Amino acid sequence: MSEQAIAFIRNNQAACLAQLKDFLSIPSISTQSEHQADMQKTAAWLTATMEAIGLQHVQIMPTAKHPVVYGDWLNAGPDAPTVLIYGHYDVQPVEPLDLWESPPFEPTVRGDNLFARGATDDKGQLFVHLAAVNALLKTEGALPVNVKFILEGEEEIGSVNLEAFISGHLELLQADCALVSDTPIPSPDQPAIVYGLRGLALFELDVRSAQRDLHSGQYGGVVHNPLVALAHLIAKMHTENGAVTIPGFYDDVVPLDDEEARLLDEQPEAYLAETGARKLWGEAEFSPNARTGARPTFEVHGIVGGYTGEGSKTVIPAAATAKLSMRLVPNQDPDKVAAQFIKYVHQLAPDTVEVAVRRYDWGPAALIDRHDPAVQAAAAAYKKSFGRQPLFVREGGSIPVVTMFQQHLHLPVAMMGFGLTDDNLHAPNEKIHLPNLYRGMEAAIHFLKEYAHRK
Numbered sequence: 001m002s003e004q005a006i007a008f009i010r011n012n013q014a015a016c017l018a019q020l021k022d023f024l025s026i027p028s029i030s031t032q033s034e035h036q037a038d039m040q041k042t043a044a045w046l047t048a049t050m051e052a053i054g055l056q057h058v059q060i061m062p063t064a065k066h067p068v069v070y071g072d073w074l075n076a077g078p079d080a081p082t083v084l085i086y087g088h089y090d091v092q093p094v095e096p097l098d099l100w101e102s103p104p105f106e107p108t109v110r111g112d113n114l115f116a117r118g119a120t121d122d123k124g125q126l127f128v129h130l131a132a133v134n135a136l137l138k139t140e141g142a143l144p145v146n147v148k149f150i151l152e153g154e155e156e157i158g159s160v161n162l163e164a165f166i167s168g169h170l171e172l173l174q175a176d177c178a179l180v181s182d183t184p185i186p187s188p189d190q191p192a193i194v195y196g197l198r199g200l201a202l203f204e205l206d207v208r209s210a211q212r213d214l215h216s217g218q219y220g221g222v223v224h225n226p227l228v229a230l231a232h233l234i235a236k237m238h239t240e241n242g243a244v245t246i247p248g249f250y251d252d253v254v255p256l257d258d259e260e261a262r263l264l265d266e267q268p269e270a271y272l273a274e275t276g277a278r279k280l281w282g283e284a285e286f287s288p289n290a291r292t293g294a295r296p297t298f299e300v301h302g303i304v305g306g307y308t309g310e311g312s313k314t315v316i317p318a319a320a321t322a323k324l325s326m327r328l329v330p331n332q333d334p335d336k337v338a339a340q341f342i343k344y345v346h347q348l349a350p351d352t353v354e355v356a357v358r359r360y361d362w363g364p365a366a367l368i369d370r371h372d373p374a375v376q377a378a379a380a381a382y383k384k385s386f387g388r389q390p391l392f393v394r395e396g397g398s399i400p401v402v403t404m405f406q407q408h409l410h411l412p413v414a415m416m417g418f419g420l421t422d423d424n425l426h427a428p429n430e431k432i433h434l435p436n437l438y439r440g441m442e443a444a445i446h447f448l449k450e451y452a453h454r455k
């Protein structure tokens with residue numbers, strides 16, 4: 001029975017909060033090399049915490065970049081099922097800093113929320129599972145299942161070394177299911193299980209003309225401005241109605257069946273309220289939930305080039321660059337789509353400029369069987385802790401490890417998240433709703449109990 005462990009969670013909220021604040025105060029920004037030492041420090045913080053909880057085989061395992069932290073508890077024995085719990089301890093950069101109401105690495109409680117970079121994505125959510133396991137071990141001295149933790153430091157940079165890590169440690173990571181808390185729910189009273197995630201392909205597009213910057217009076221009208229050429233290229237990637245024009249882009253997209261289309265249509269959406277946008281945009285023939293969950297998209301993240309300092313400078317810049325990506329849906333092959341895009345760019349590019357496309361990381365979309373026992377255990381755990389049946393949703397974001405778990409370890413993945421859609425992930429004033437954090441710990445306890453029964 002889990003009453004004692006639940007009571008432990010309720011009686012130890014202050015200590016838990018203090019510990020989470022300590023974790024959040026280390027700036028584990030994976031993409032910035034000046035935070036290399038902070039990544040190591042965060043990994044060390046995790047191993048110390050996991051040892052204190054009573055986990056075994058706790059270790060920092062190096063990869064080509066940021067380490068994986070591993071720890072397990074296998075005393076439930078070989079006949080009990082094993083749950084592989086994943087989380088990522090790396091976070092996104094914090095810019096623009098001046099928009100934070102309290103500094104990103106000085107975790108601060110305001111009202112019901114704890115504000116800090118990583119509060120919801122994903123340090124807060126991974127901490128939920130450490131706290132749950134701690135509560136069970138402190139009160140019952142045992143877990144109902146075997147548990148393995150795999151905590152990575154490269155999710156926000158595309159989990160670049162994780163696939164090699166997983167295929168190199170198949171035995172160590174063997175389990176019956178994976179549990180991931182890295183997704184939002186629509187409201188504190190409405191939990192949601194994510195059964196679909198989009199994939200991602202990242203690019204940089206360079207456009208060059210002259211060998212150096214030019215005076216725009218001397219050369220304007222005879223040398224093609226790379227910023228203008230780049231803007232034209234980008235503008236050609238969408239129709240006026242928001243569809244992507246890359247030939248073949250939608251070829252492998254599987255249409256939603258009627259049941260799923262209805263499910264997505266019926267789900268609440270608050271896109272206007274959440275974003276403050278004037279009006280929604282995109283493929284009007286699909287519902288907004290279908291557009292983020294089940295349709296591929298093309299985005300521009302940044303354009304660099306020319307003079308952007310104070311005042312003016314009349315220049316034709318020598319080069320311009322754009323950072324781009326595509327979100328992909330199940331059955332789309334990232335390699336195929338990338339090749340289609342690169343071919344199209346070269347077709348469209350005028351012969352007045354030189355165009356180069358660089359590919360960064362990518363990963364395919366994920367789709368999970370909603371009827372799997374692990375997913376059903378998550379639904380039952382939500383019901384017990386949040387008091388409501390979860391929705392089943394497809395999310396537009398990407399979590400590369402989910403596909404890796406499916407492909408290399410053949411695991412079903414239960415995505416049971418505790419963040420809220422308005423937690424400001426990747427943005428200033430990231431937060432976690434504290435009641436969700438504590439309820440999440442209860443849900444995590446219930447999950448382990450439920451899964452032990454179901455397997």
Ligand code: BES
Nearest residue numbers: 121155156157158182183184395397398
């Ligand atoms: N936790 C998010 C993924 C997410 C966000 C899922 C919102 C569902 C809803 C994750 O940390 C993330 O930000 N992933 C990146 C992956 C990329 C850098 C490879 C993303 O989706 O941009």
Ligand code: MN
Nearest residue numbers: 121122155182
């Ligand atoms: Mn995340």
Ligand code: MN
Nearest residue numbers: 121156425426
């Ligand atoms: Mn993220």
